[in-house]
Amino acid sequence: xxFSRFSFLLLSLGALSLNCKTSTSQPPPPQVVYLxxxxxxxxxxxxxxxxxxxxxxxxxxxxxxxxSLTCENAMKMRPLHPEATRYDWTDADAIVQFAKERGIRMHxxxxxxxxxxxxxxxxxxxxxxxxxxxxxxxxxxVVRHYQGQVASWDVVNEAFNDDGTLRNSLWRQxxxxxxxxxxxxxxxxxxxxxxxxxxxxxxxxxxxxMQAILDLVADFKKRNIPIDGLGLQLHINVNTSDANIQNxxxxxxxxxxxxHVSELDVSVNPKGEATVMYTDExxxxxxxxxxxxxxxxxxxxxxxxxxxTTWNIGDADTWLRSFYKRQDFPLLFDDQYQxxxxxxxxxxxxx
Ligand code: 9MR
Numbered sequence: 001x002x003f004s005r006f007s008f009l010l011l012s013l014g015a016l017s018l019n020c021k022t023s024t025s026q027p028p029p030p031q032v033v034y035l036x037x038x039x040x041x042x043x044x045x046x047x048x049x050x051x052x053x054x055x056x057x058x059x060x061x062x063x064x065x066x067x068s069l070t071c072e073n074a075m076k077m078r079p080l081h082p083e084a085t086r087y088d089w090t091d092a093d094a095i096v097q098f099a100k101e102r103g104i105r106m107h108x109x110x111x112x113x114x115x116x117x118x119x120x121x122x123x124x125x126x127x128x129x130x131x132x133x134x135x136x137x138x139x140x141x142v143v144r145h146y147q148g149q150v151a152s153w154d155v156v157n158e159a160f161n162d163d164g165t166l167r168n169s170l171w172r173q174x175x176x177x178x179x180x181x182x183x184x185x186x187x188x189x190x191x192x193x194x195x196x197x198x199x200x201x202x203x204x205x206x207x208x209x210m211q212a213i214l215d216l217v218a219d220f221k222k223r224n225i226p227i228d229g230l231g232l233q234l235h236i237n238v239n240t241s242d243a244n245i246q247n248x249x250x251x252x253x254x255x256x257x258x259x260h261v262s263e264l265d266v267s268v269n270p271k272g273e274a275t276v277m278y279t280d281e282x283x284x285x286x287x288x289x290x291x292x293x294x295x296x297x298x299x300x301x302x303x304x305x306x307x308x309t310t311w312n313i314g315d316a317d318t319w320l321r322s323f324y325k326r327q328d329f330p331l332l333f334d335d336q337y338q339x340x341x342x343x344x345x346x347x348x349x350x351x
Contacts (some may be wrong), residue, residue: 036064040350048312065104069105128175196227
């Protein structure tokens with residue numbers, strides 16, 4: 001008995017050394033499963049050029065987890081078009097290059113928004129045709145610059161109020177109610193292939209806004225205005241109801257358009273307490289919100305799954321902390337870029 005155990009040990013050691021020999025000629029099997037290994041649809045995050053450049057850990061996670069990236073800010077009007085006759089492509093190009101080197105798809109965000117408008121545009125003096133020319137030039141210059149490098153664009157971002165009325169933005173004031181349609185037409189004229197999205201938040205809690213977006217889609221289809229997809233931002237929180245999430249996906253999917261969960265994060269501090277304990281209970285609630293969204297997205301027809309993008313990577317990078325000046329932990333990676341427990345649960349959902 002003792003002898004047979006001893007010989008088993010020897011045999012095992014022999015097998016181990018054999019394995020060691022063969023493993024030198026072959027790459028070792030991957031130790032960990034990353035999101036992109038298990039997701040059957042594009043999985044992404046928005047990224048910052050500064051962090052990509054200066055933070056090795058951030059760069060590593062961005063490069064290994066995702067199949068789609070969005071610039072959190074770098075492709076917005078203000079950074080990209082600082083003066084009337086000058087575009088600054090530096091930061092956005094660096095992100096596009098990062099993605100290209102790793103075979104990662106780029107989603108463009110955003111050609112037109114009421115925020116992040118450069119001062120020279122806000123102060124621009126001109127008649128309606130001059131404003132129209134400014135808008136067309138911006139959209140077409142940016143779309144052409146990234147032709148073949150950006151797969152899809154948020155053409156217009158957040159044009160509706162929660163009550164479903166058209167936001168009285170600079171663009172509406174200068175160009176009239178139908179400016180949205182012309183933005184999509186200008187983008188299509190500049191690039192026949194790129195996918196064109198309308199992107200907004202709050203469709204899960206504001207039924208009138210959701211309806212306004214569905215009406216816009218129906219109107220575009222009737223008038224042959226090009227639109228390929230809807231961006232559902234999904235800046236939600238631990239209290240967002242199952243029904244709201246399911247209703248959003250059901251209504252959006254019924255348009256037949258591609259869907260992009262474009263800016264996902266799940267706040268654990270929606271009331272904005274100065275500090276918040278990230279308790280097990282909050283983690284559990286947050287995980288179930290994430291799971292529901294991943295499961296619902298996974299169940300969509302493949303042709304409608306444009307992708308699922310979180311709004312930046314680690315809790316340290318979230319806009320919720322800087323914008324609301326509050327503590328929050330809304331993402332899948334912690335402040336040190338370690339995957340949180342919710343990450344493991346989503347890997348299981350994706351498998
Ligand atoms: O996360 C972005 C933050 O860093 C910027 O300061 C802000 C203004 O440009 O925009 C934030 O991103 C927004 C996105 O572009 C559109 N949907 C809402 C996002 C959060 O405010």
